[in-house]
Amino acid sequence: MNFKFSIIIILFFFSYSFSQNINIEVKEANGNPISEVNVQLLKHEKTLDFQKTNDKGVCNFQPSQKGNFSLKFSSLLYKTKIVEINTNEKNDFGIVLESQVKTIPTIEIKARPKIASAKEDTIAFNLKAVRDGTERTTEDLIKKLPGLNINENGKVTYRGKSVGQVLVEGNEFFGKNHKMATQNISANMVESIDLWQNYTTINGNRSTALNLKLKEEYKGKITGNIEGNYGTNNSYLGHANLFRIGKLGNLALIADANNIAKDPISFMDFYEMNTQEDIDNSDSSSNVDIPTFLNNDGKVESKDNQFGALQYSKSKKNFSITAFSIFNNAQLNKFSTSKRTVFEGQSMDFNFYEQRTENNRGFLGTTQIKMKKTFADDSFLYYNFGYNPTQDNFNQNIDRYSTDINFYTINNTVKNNGISNFISWNKQLNSSKIIFAFNQMNEDYSGNLNILSNNNLFLTDNNSLFQQYDVNSKRYGLDFYLKNKNKLVNFNLHSGFSYKNEKSELTELISQANENRTLKTYHYINDLNMYKQFGKFELSASLSSHFLNINEYEKHYFEKRLKFQYSPASKANTEVSLEYNSIYKLPTLKLLQYNPLYTKDLYFTQNVDLTPDLISNTDSYKLTFHRAYLEKGSSMFLMLMYDKTKPSFTTNSINYGKFSAMENTMGRYNDRLIFLFASDRRFSKYYTLKTKFTSALTKNVNYISENENISTVQNFELSQKLSTNFKNKPLQFDLGYTFTKGIFEQSFYDTTSKQDNIRLSFGIRANIKKEWIGNILSEYLIQKTGENKLSNFLIGGQISYRKEKSNFEYSLLFSNILNLNSFQYINSYTSQLGTEEASTAALQGYIIGGLKYNF
Structure with a gap:
């Protein structure tokens, strides 16, 4: 029935898909083709489509009807030209553009320069308006651009979301890992930065991208730098x-070795490395655990990283390839203390004080190969291969002091290997696009947990435990897409089938316990998405029908999405949007394990009443408002989002003092409310103020010893930073503050804990005679919990000297120089087990000096 319904829809809308190609060839007066010319197809002064000419000066459009149109040609090197055409007479057009490059006398411009300008879906930033000579990396430039930010994971964000990719000269650069480009390409290599809001990826998807255009002197030759630094406490x-x-x-090689906890890979990078994309950008993520050595918050006594990355990309008219490989090896040591106070009414024997010492090491990697072959009829074949190995060796000693003394030695080794293949064929038929896609993903997970103690462990009569947990997952998918643009309404039709087979084996050697589980899922999907523009209003909606067979259980549900957007006419770029999403989620194989699944944190999980066919529904509502005066360098973004999950997968917590149990069950609901406000404002020519306020409220219904409990977590963060840009001055200043507050509540015991952090900062940036560059940041950090308060001065930065026209650069790097021997982070929170006060040793300060060779 679903198949017949899909065929009827295809035939109904296919009648709108027949039109013609408009072929355009752009040349100079001497007949040479012109590439990278922006070409707009307009009708009644309204843009219908936007293209760029290729290396042969050619591009084409596929309008849904014939008639009179306008073509607008624009380029930095050629005069803008508008041509009227009639496709009833012909479809091929040759255009000659006139050069506008002229020699003009030097003049002084006193007008306030524009920081950014918008044309169609592209925002072009004027780097000359923000440069002050103190920037070292591309990241330093991006932080100064209105509307763009760098989040805690090193991702470039715009309108509260991560930008899809950071490109170099229009080519992919290490996939979605932004830091590879932003932290390794020096600021002086970059000529311009553009934000593409409707970028077409190598596989034909639509996304956002930040494109870095390099200066001509850095093209066609090997360029870059090599540096070495050494200093206090053998830091390097x-x-x-x-x-x-x-x-x-484009070829890139990046290598790094350090013991100052400089992390090349973030949590989000690791997640994206283990994700397979499909045609509609809805990621097929895996259930890989985040490695313990992937610590990005500096809360370690020591951390060593060895990192290497290699990429090659080349794009031609008929063939494109992007291939990269990343490998990161790491070792860390961590020390923490904590005190748990149980709720009033519980046994005081459950209170304890403990010390934890960790010694973790492991590696992670990824290899991605993407290829695209375009044929004479403009159809193309796309292939993507991915390989992601990970190994995490976790070693921990716990000394826990209560009514008696308990010692634990814990070894946890986790290995994961993932292999994925994706292939698609794309064919343009006038105003319709047909796609057939096949994807495959295979994952092998192996977890080995060994615990030794001086007392019996968990609910057993043994003081040792040897657990092995293995999971194999195989997934195959076949999808068909029809995407159509026509005068009545744009629509996308998707029909697909996937099969997933998961097998797990959970064994414990001492007790001889064994559990084998198999989860087979057959998933049929039919999805219809429609889009219509009414003047300044845009409306899009989608309805997805999902039929699942899970271990002979049958389930059917509909997922829905609705988005309304309004873009009023004003001097500033303004957009207001409302969005609604309804999605469903099934329990994972790990949640379904009936035997105790022990963890390195001295608790075990166990399924109580979950079955494979239980589904959890989440309804999301989102309001966004964006207003930007790009020419003035000011922007404002506001987002309010509310999620309600009902019912939700939750736990029943049982506290045994020495350990705890988490029973997997269903809860009534899980609510989440998020508010985000971000603004960039420029005062006169010299001052820029960045403001960010975030607030998150989460309410989760769970159980404590089978009694219903509501866990409430509230987080607030307010930060502001005032920066100067005094042109042709040797010194610049940054003044800012960040205030964060966390509130944790458990309703059953009516218990609350709070934590406040205040960070005051003052920075100095210097460029003296274009030879000395300095960046010094001083901070005053106040940490306050219900029982403790710490205040510290933190000073760090970098000073470098490079004589003009010299390849050598001398550097001095320093961090936390007032705390070279010790520094601590404290935090407090209330969980379902009690109130925890914890302290974690932080990386000691360092001073290192060295030499960099630039070429």
């Missing part, structure tokens, strides 16, 4: 960047 940093950007393709 070695780093190398090698780039070759040119007609033969």
